[in-house]
Amino acid sequence: MSFPIRSTSTATGLHRVDLNLLPLLAALLEHRSVTRAAQAVGLTQPAMSNALQRLRRTLGDELLVRVGRHYVLTERAGALVGPVNLILETATHHVLTPPTFDPATSDRIFRIAATSASALTVLPALSAALAVSAPGVRLHLEPPDSAMDLTRGDATADVTLLPDTVPTTLPRERLYHEDWVVVADADNDRIGAALTVDDLARLPHVVFEWEGGRVGAQQALARLIPDLHVRCVVFEFLMIPSMVSGTPMIALLQRRLARQLAAQHGLRVMEAPIPLPSLGIDLVWNPRTAGDPGRVWLRKQLMRAVH
Template structure:
């Protein structure tokens, strides 16, 4: 380092300066009169005169000098007008003023980490809302692995839709309750008017498997029927309806998902003859960004989309 170059410490320098003088300096520079500046900021004339003396000592300049019957700004004072106003405007608009969010004019992109099956019951209704009230806002669905990014400062996900069975220390709120139904091809003649436990045991199944594991409902079914006939395994719930269609296979599927996909896949939706553990979906976010008005708005719209 050059011996003539000395590091500066802005905080150390500022703590010796009374920043309350800045608005008074701005008034003096604008009105070029102690009396009018005092009136503008609501001070007495002696108080403003005292402030001017303090400013002169701090800045090492007269700032206002009398020429005839009037005061004029010194060269230094003229140069200070722009920077002082910028400092005060920045402090007012970016520091002291709470952030706002206007969905009607915003062009923000919100990123939601979720599986397709978890997001499908929510995002269509949310998209319809955005089209009407927030046409410039965009949604970006990210893989559920982005949930982990919520805990990092550089994370991209704004919120995640997380099953209640997945633990987290982050704030969470119940988004929607999900239970399970059984889907089968509408023309499956092996099933009568109602589904029976015997049907579950003798018919082949499509099951969802992720990283070698089954969801709680499928585990409960396998415990009741140890010799469950598994004919097809998928890693995505949205693959179940087309795999079941036109076959004798049946499958467990989330009720909301089944109701949305049954008609287009020619499926019959039936109640399970045995009780199955439910699957509740939570809305999870990082407390570091909880106060952001845009993310607050997003969470509110997600809650509305399922009620």
């Protein structure tokens, strides 16, 4: 008995095909025997015979024909061996198997968007940890304004380090809190044993501004001292140590940065004489890639680097 070959397209015909038959077809093509194919997949012989009949109707071909005492594949069936195995292998390894990430063997590049201040705070410890646990992984640092909207199709950053003052609709998690200290040149003899509010009022300041705005701590200082003596405005926190060094100027600086840079620039680090609001730095990522094992691992490593 022969069966007419049906012409179906992927769009219009695939939904009418029972894809559960594909593993059974693969077993029949491999073993060329209903009995052995049934044993291989754990079916009874009648169930496999029924599956063969359904496959014949679906594909419009006999698939297995008897020649003497044995069954052989038809020409059509022989041509299906490679494609069927490829379909099953693709489904198993690329559809049904969850993606994995092995940091010890990976050579993946991760892109982190961050300001220089955040990068200097986080990346040294992160790089040191990865040198041991993920020696092949590479980090690329990007400016935050190139990846503020991680939902853009052309956004390249895997994660952005964003101040809590910058709004976003994307998922975010607090990476660390940063409080503020005051830095001055170590030889600044205009300051006594401890910094006072009067010192803040009379000494010249270096102030950070970004797009015309100031951080909450500087806003709080300006409210307390409206006529604050601002001698220098910078757009990078990392400029502050060099600007203060060797001058009578003082400045607010994140505590972690101040600790890292004080010795290099000859600075004195002092507690502020007034309470100042802290600054939160958040991890921000695209929810579309949230489940990627590599990016999940990266976020965990960033968390460990600052705690």
